[in-house]
Amino acid sequence: MKVAGGQFYWTIDPAVLxxxxxxxxxxxxxxxxxxFGIYDPDGRLIGSVQAMPGYVNDLRLTFDxxxxxxxxxxxxxxxxxxxxxxxxxxEEQA
Amino acid sequence: xxxxxxxxxxxxxxxxxxxxxxxxxxxxxxxxxTGIALFGVMGLMGLxxxxxxxxxxxxxxxxFYRLMTLHGAGMxxxxxxxxxxxxxxxxxxxxxxxxxxMVFTYLSILGGAVLVLIAVLIGGFAAGWTFLWPLxxxxxxxxxxxSTDVFLxxxxxxxxxxxxxxxxxxxxxxxxxGGLQRALGISYLRNRDDSPPPPVALAAMAVAIEGLIxxxxxxxxxxxxxxxxxxxxxxxxxxxxxNLTYMFGHSxxxxxxxxxxxxxxxxxxxxxxxxxxxxxxxVVAWLFTIVFVATAYGHHLYMDFVQPxxxxxxxxxxxxxxxxxxxxxxxxxxxxxxxxxxYRWTLASTLLYLGFMGWAIGGTGAVIDSLIxxxxxxxxxxxxxxxxxxxxxxxxxxxxFALFVRMLEESAGRTARDGVSAFSLGALxxxxxxxxxxxxxxxxxxxxxxWAIHPEGSAGYSLVASIFAIVFAVGFLVLLLECxxxxxxxxxxxxxxxPAPRRSLPARAAPEPLLSTGYQFAAVCAATVVFVGSYxxxxxxxxxxxxxxxxxxxxxxxxxxxxxxxxxxxxxxxFARIRxxxxxxxxxxxxxxxxxxxxxxxxxxxxxxxxxxxxxxYHIGMAxxxxxxxxxxxxxxxxxxxxxxxxxxxxxxxYAAGVTGG
Numbered sequence: 105m106k107v108a109g110g111q112f113y114w115t116i117d118p119a120v121l122x123x124x125x126x127x128x129x130x131x132x133x134x135x136x137x138x139x140f141g142i143y144d145p146d147g148r149l150i151g152s153v154q155a156m157p158g159y160v161n162d163l164r165l166t167f168d169x170x171x172x173x174x175x176x177x178x179x180x181x182x183x184x185x186x187x188x189x190x191x192x193x194x195e196e197q198a
Numbered sequence: 199x200x201x202x203x204x205x206x207x208x209x210x211x212x213x214x215x216x217x218x219x220x221x222x223x224x225x226x227x228x229x230x231x232t233g234i235a236l237f238g239v240m241g242l243m244g245l246x247x248x249x250x251x252x253x254x255x256x257x258x259x260x261x262f263y264r265l266m267t268l269h270g271a272g273m274x275x276x277x278x279x280x281x282x283x284x285x286x287x288x289x290x291x292x293x294x295x296x297x298x299x300m301v302f303t304y305l306s307i308l309g310g311a312v313l314v315l316i317a318v319l320i321g322g323f324a325a326g327w328t329f330l331w332p333l334x335x336x337x338x339x340x341x342x343x344x345s346t347d348v349f350l351x352x353x354x355x356x357x358x359x360x361x362x363x364x365x366x367x368x369x370x371x372x373x374x375x376g377g378l379q380r381a382l383g384i385s386y387l388r389n390r391d392d393s394p395p396p397p398v399a400l401a402a403m404a405v406a407i408e409g410l411i412x413x414x415x416x417x418x419x420x421x422x423x424x425x426x427x428x429x430x431x432x433x434x435x436x437x438x439x440x441n442l443t444y445m446f447g448h449s450x451x452x453x454x455x456x457x458x459x460x461x462x463x464x465x466x467x468x469x470x471x472x473x474x475x476x477x478x479x480x481v482v483a484w485l486f487t488i489v490f491v492a493t494a495y496g497h498h499l500y501m502d503f504v505q506p507x508x509x510x511x512x513x514x515x516x517x518x519x520x521x522x523x524x525x526x527x528x529x530x531x532x533x534x535x536x537x538x539x540x541y542r543w544t545l546a547s548t549l550l551y552l553g554f555m556g557w558a559i560g561g562t563g564a565v566i567d568s569l570i571x572x573x574x575x576x577x578x579x580x581x582x583x584x585x586x587x588x589x590x591x592x593x594x595x596x597x598x599f600a601l602f603v604r605m606l607e608e609s610a611g612r613t614a615r616d617g618v619s620a621f622s623l624g625a626l627x628x629x630x631x632x633x634x635x636x637x638x639x640x641x642x643x644x645x646x647x648x649w650a651i652h653p654e655g656s657a658g659y660s661l662v663a664s665i666f667a668i669v670f671a672v673g674f675l676v677l678l679l680e681c682x683x684x685x686x687x688x689x690x691x692x693x694x695x696x697p698a699p700r701r702s703l704p705a706r707a708a709p710e711p712l713l714s715t716g717y718q719f720a721a722v723c724a725a726t727v728v729f730v731g732s733y734x735x736x737x738x739x740x741x742x743x744x745x746x747x748x749x750x751x752x753x754x755x756x757x758x759x760x761x762x763x764x765x766x767x768x769x770x771x772x773f774a775r776i777r778x779x780x781x782x783x784x785x786x787x788x789x790x791x792x793x794x795x796x797x798x799x800x801x802x803x804x805x806x807x808x809x810x811x812x813x814x815x816y817h818i819g820m821a822x823x824x825x826x827x828x829x830x831x832x833x834x835x836x837x838x839x840x841x842x843x844x845x846x847x848x849x850x851x852x853y854a855a856g857v858t859g860g
């Protein structure tokens with residue numbers, strides 16, 4: 105999954121991921137530092153990685169729970185830092 | 199605790215308590231009172247932020263993050279001032295620290311704080327006190343560009359003040375105890391010294407050495423950012439900037455605890471009636487801190503997977519190695535000192551004791567966060583706010599109150615009232631631990647830190663935390679009112695009449711030049727030739743292909759000058775002249791590296807390059823700055839001079855490696 109953080113949005117591609125498969129997130133930033141925090145469908149923080157301009161951080165995770173995962177910015181990035189949220193879905197493979 | 203004109207310390211404690219002279223008391227009052235006043239104001243800002251997160255009051259996003267920036271920077275200044283005042287107050291009984299330099303430290307830090315206030319309150323600066331590149335210059339129109347410049351200059355002044363403090367502590371302590379090995383207790387460890395320095399001197403040495411390193415790193419990143427303010431084409435590596443920023447920020451907050459730990463070694467024995475002697479475990483613990491604290495910051499970069507794995511491994515070990523030994527040894531020996539001693543429980547001595555608890559609990563929270571698997575879940579959650587508020591609020595701040603009350607109790611000749619003390623202590627404990635407890639719980643549940651508006655459903659935590667914060671504030675207010683009562687009882691004349699104590703200070707070591715043997719001179723000459731070699735044609739060609747190589751060549755020119763300066767400074771005739779001007783030396787070792795780095799801003803040198811003569815003059819100027827730094831370092835004596843020499847090399851190379859653009 106390609107992830108890019110910008111003031112104050114996330115671009116995530118693709119937006120749907122298969123369950124029980126190791127996923128590699130390639131996380132970067134287009135302007136300032138951001139923090140890519142992944143919350144599971146129950147609202148628990150299951151991991152995070154920094155999104156840094158000029159670098160790509162690889163995060164590898166396997167999702168066993170299907171549902172909607174929320175992304176929250178975990179590195180202060182400006183006045184709308186707390187509005188920098190997004191989500192992706194994890195579904196069982198057909 | 200009984201009120202009345204009774205001894206405020208242990209019956210056998212009078213001779214153990216640091217009997218301070220007027221200068222020491224005045225400095226302690228100045229630093230501690232300023233620290234407490236700033237703490238009160240910044241605490242109210244913190245409460246306002248918590249109430250906003252609890253949705254009880256409404257702050258605009260701009261004001262929330264401005265307050266967040268001010269709260270962080272202001273609290274740093276508050277606890278740093280209080281802790282420096284405490285160490286100075288207690289260390290000066292045995293080490294003749296320089297009064298004028300301490301006054302400069304105060305004025306420089308206060309001046310820096312005023313600039314930070316202007317940047318935030320008038321300019322709207324809200325990039326956080328950590329000023330992580332490139333956010334200060336990428337505000338999305340939220341703050342005025344000039345506010346970033348003013349904030350950075352303010353930080354530079356704060357850093358200059360702390361640098362002077364650390365240099366003075368290092369110079370005077372090593373001179374007093376006869377060199378670096380003796381002052382660090384290494385000679386005692388090797389059974390070559392029967393009278394080791396007291397524990398306060400060991401802590402002071404650790405703080406001074408690490409403080410100088412951290413401030414040099416902090417100055418490098420701040421000057422690089424100021425360079426960006428001068429030249430919009432200047433760029434820097436984000437990972438490089440993050441490493442430097444956290445090395446500075448993490449270390450400074452760590453050192454605040456160690457500054458106060460040093461003071462506690464002197465203050466506590468007065469209430470226990472037993473001396474706190476230097477033992478080999480205490481020496482080893484502080485040596486561990488010196489070795490490890492500079493690399494412990496790396497746990498802030500665990501979630502930057504591009505950071506080399508070995509660096510994270512080192513950071514993990516260093517986080518334990520720097521924090522645990524001094525905490526365990528100091529807290530253990532402190533509790534043993536108190537145990538069975540008929541400890542004199544007053545408001546001041548109880549606060550001292552409770553500060554251990556805050557250090558232990560906050561330190562444990564920090565160590566948990568520094569474990570890589572747990573950091574994966576806790577990074578930048580409220581857990582982080584929980585652990586550092588524990589050791590600062592329930593450790594350093596309680597110790598600050600302890601020193602404040604102790605000076606008042608001594609001046610008044612009586613202790614604080616029992617009932618008032620119990621109420622205040624109860625409110626401080628319940629409010630403080632309730633406040634930080636909510637951070638731990640909500641952080642473990644993943645609530646992010648530095649959010650103006652918390653995720654849906656988590657405002658309740660902030661409400662509970664706000665109530666606890668108000669309870670703490672009530673305890674603080676009651677304590678202040680009791681202090682006011684004690685201050686009324688005491689008269690200024692009373693404590694100023696306290697006779698100056700007779701002190702038997704060890705013979706001071708004579709200053710030594712940086713280089714004293716033929717081998718050392720030969721090594722410096724060889725290094726000079728190597729750096730001059732950076733002007734060989736193949737390297738000069740390579741310089742044209744990379745801005746980093748270009749900057750490295752500028753740095754090499756500065757280093758050539760630095761080596762020449764150090765060699766000159768070590769010549770007997772020159773050393774005899776410069777050794778009597780240490781204050782000029784201190785000024786120049788701060789100013790010259792800053793000018794050198796500003797000289798490497800592309801906009802400064804690019805306009806000179808087309809003109810052969812001006813270009814040559816520029817390089818001669820870089821070398822001249824090096825000579826000035828080397829001569830100035832020579833005026834500081836062997837230990838401080840050599841450390842400054844190494845730090846100057848480090849600043850030049852760090853800057854050249856990280857800054858590009860143009």
